[in-house]
Amino acid sequence: MNRLRQVIVNKYIRTIVIVIIIGFTFGVFGYYLVTHPEVGKSVTSLDGLTLVLLTLAYLLTVLANAFVLLVSLRLLGKHVAFSENIALTSYSSVVNFFGPLQSGPGFRAAYLKKRHSVSLKNFFYVTLIFYGFYGLINGLVLGGAILLLASNNLFALLLTTSLLAIVVAGWLLKRHISTLKFSPLIRLNNRDFWFIGLGAAGLSVATALAYYIELLHVEPSITIGQTIVYTAAANLALFVSLTPGAIGFRESFLLLSQQLHGISSDTIIAASIIDRAFYVIFLLVLFLAILVFNIRSRFKIKK
Numbered sequence: 001m002n003r004l005r006q007v008i009v010n011k012y013i014r015t016i017v018i019v020i021i022i023g024f025t026f027g028v029f030g031y032y033l034v035t036h037p038e039v040g041k042s043v044t045s046l047d048g049l050t051l052v053l054l055t056l057a058y059l060l061t062v063l064a065n066a067f068v069l070l071v072s073l074r075l076l077g078k079h080v081a082f083s084e085n086i087a088l089t090s091y092s093s094v095v096n097f098f099g100p101l102q103s104g105p106g107f108r109a110a111y112l113k114k115r116h117s118v119s120l121k122n123f124f125y126v127t128l129i130f131y132g133f134y135g136l137i138n139g140l141v142l143g144g145a146i147l148l149l150a151s152n153n154l155f156a157l158l159l160t161t162s163l164l165a166i167v168v169a170g171w172l173l174k175r176h177i178s179t180l181k182f183s184p185l186i187r188l189n190n191r192d193f194w195f196i197g198l199g200a201a202g203l204s205v206a207t208a209l210a211y212y213i214e215l216l217h218v219e220p221s222i223t224i225g226q227t228i229v230y231t232a233a234a235n236l237a238l239f240v241s242l243t244p245g246a247i248g249f250r251e252s253f254l255l256l257s258q259q260l261h262g263i264s265s266d267t268i269i270a271a272s273i274i275d276r277a278f279y280v281i282f283l284l285v286l287f288l289a290i291l292v293f294n295i296r297s298r299f300k301i302k303k
Helices: 002-035 037-044 048-075 082-098 104-116 120-150 152-176 191-218 224-240 249-256 265-292
Strands: none
Touching: 048 082, 048 104, 048 120, 048 191, 048 265, 082 104, 082 265, 104 120, 120 191, 120 224, 191 224, 191 265, 224 249, 249 265
C-alpha cells in the first residue's frame, strides 16, 4: 500500500512540475511577443509557400519515424505493412503530444503487443537502439561544432580521421565478424540494424529541414550549418524532457547552445513559437485525417 501511495504521489508531483514548466514557457513566449513586437510580426506573417514547405517537412518526419518502426519490427522478425506503420506513427504522435506524460511510445508498444504479439521487452530494446543512433548522430554534430569553435584545422583533421575509422571498422566487421552480438537484437551483420541508424539520420535531416524553413522565415541570413547545429541541440533536448514535444527543455537547450550555432535569442523564440503553433495544427489535421479514414478504430486497445 505504501509503495502504491508513493507511486501516486510521484505521478502527482511529476504532473505539477510539467504544468509549471509548460506554463512558464508559454509565459516567456507571451512576454517576448508583448515586449518584442517584431517577433510577433514574424510569427503572424507566415505565407502560403512557407506553410506548404513546413507541411512537407513534417510529413517527411512522419515517414522517417514510420520507416524506423518498420525496420525495427523487421529486426524482431515481425513484418508489418508500411501503411500500417504510417498509420500507427501518425496516431501515436497525436497521442504522444496531447496525451498524458508523453504516452505515445507506450501506446505503440501496447498496440504492437496486442495486434502483432511483439514482446514489450524486445520493443523496448529496439527503441533503445534507435535512441542510441539518434543520440550519437546529434551528439557528433554538437561535438563537431565545439571542435570547430576551438580550431578549424583540428576539426577538419578529426572529422577526416573519424570518417576513415568508421569506414575501416565497417569493412572489417562486414568481412570478418558475422556473429558479433552485444545483445540478442544488436546484430552487426543484419541490415535492419543499420537501417534503424539510417532512419535516425533521415529523421534528423527532416527535422533540420523544418527548422531551416522556420529560421529562414524569421532571419533570412541563417545558414545551413547554423541550422544543423541548432537541430542537434534541439534533438538532444528530447533525452531529458518531461513535457510533450520537449516544451521548455528544447528552448533552454537552444539558448544555452547559442555560442555553437550563433542564432540570436529573438530568432530562437520566434522560430520556436512558429514551430509549436504549426505543429499543433499539423497534429490536429493529422488527427482529422485519421478520423476521416477511420484509422482510429484500428487502434482501440484497453488501458
